[in-house]
Amino acid sequence: MVKMVIDSWNAQVNNVNKLIDTFTDEQWNTEVSLNRNRGIYLLGHLVAVNDRMLPLLGFGEQAFPHLYDVFAAKPDKAVEDLPTLDELKRDWHQSVKTLATLFNNLTPEEWFAKHTAVSEEDFAKEPHRNRMNVILSRTNHLAYHLGQLNLLKK
């Protein structure tokens, strides 16, 4: 079961990797639809959300704490000086590599242990608030934005 959920996450990660391998800078800088987010914003958003999984899953500190404000708390175009596409692509690859190593080293028991945003008391009542649930939810989040990024395909 754990393997299926990790495979499902990896499949979505590979879909993002394919876009990184094929999209031009012009595609990344295009809005996915009129007056909506640009590809570059969504890429930064996905890195920022990956990075937040580290503390949420109890894996330690964020590696790119500066990204969350620019690519999640604030909307697209609110900040003028964004990190470059090359930096974001490098950060994406690092974030998924870090997560993959951590995911592969968790035991099934650790997958079903609580994540850090739930108290012991609440977890006793709501045992589904565990690490496995976080990855299920983040996999859907990746798929959601992939549906948007794929609109930039030629």
Added chain:
Amino acid sequence: MVKMVIDSWNAQVNNVNKLIDTFTDEQWNTEVSLNRNRGIYLLGHLVAVNDRMLPLLGFGEQAFPHLYDVFAAKPDKAVEDLPTLDELKRDWHQSVKTLATLFNNLTPEEWFAKHTAVSEEDFAKEPHRNRMNVILSRTNHLAYHLGQLNLLKK
């Protein structure tokens, strides 16, 4: 675990339900991005894919076999006479109701049994090709198109 995966499916289904409750006909008839699929096509597509899960999961025949050709095999705008929005909304609600009943009645063993598109021989080598994997994949598929449908929000 099974409960978490069904909850994840239900969360995406509820997101579609919310769009059905709030989108105007004009929104459904708008392209999610320039020259891309219209909302009505994506709604029909989601019903058609839900419907195909019935035979795939061994639950019997499709209820709306006419939809797959129009909303999956063929691209948007290839067919002039589409079902109406009211018909598609009704079919959506019926399809998720049917699936919910079937999902809730499966035992954990049945979730991990093979689906119908894999042979006994292949299943012995690839035990992840089971019903649980189908729902994980279809949940990501729903999230993917929700990312596109949400671009039609005002």
